[in-house]
Amino acid sequence: xxGFDGPDSSMNAPAHTANCPKCRNAMVYVAVTxxxxxxxxxxxxFVCYACNQTRTYMLPVAEAAAK
Numbered sequence: 001x002x003g004f005d006g007p008d009s010s011m012n013a014p015a016h017t018a019n020c021p022k023c024r025n026a027m028v029y030v031a032v033t034x035x036x037x038x039x040x041x042x043x044x045x046f047v048c049y050a051c052n053q054t055r056t057y058m059l060p061v062a063e064a065a066a067k
Contacts, residue, residue: 018055020048027055 018027027046035041035058045056 016044018046018057020051020053022053023048023050025050030054 016029018029019025020027025048027048029044030047031043031045033043033045035043038058040061041058042061043056044059045054047054
């Protein structure tokens with residue numbers, strides 16, 4: 001599974017950066033899409049090419065835009 005380093009760092013990490021917890025390589029920001037149910041949220045997707053996995057985070061639109 002790929003994602004931010006941990007629960008504490010995900011709150012402080014910029015919306016366009018993430019590290020893979022499995023291999024520690026930088027993940028690549030690939031997409032941001034609207035949340036399918038909650039209008040004030042968006043899905044931010046990253047891919048780790050070393051592990052060939054994706055990770056999606058749900059962020060409030062205002063928080064993601066501010067970072």
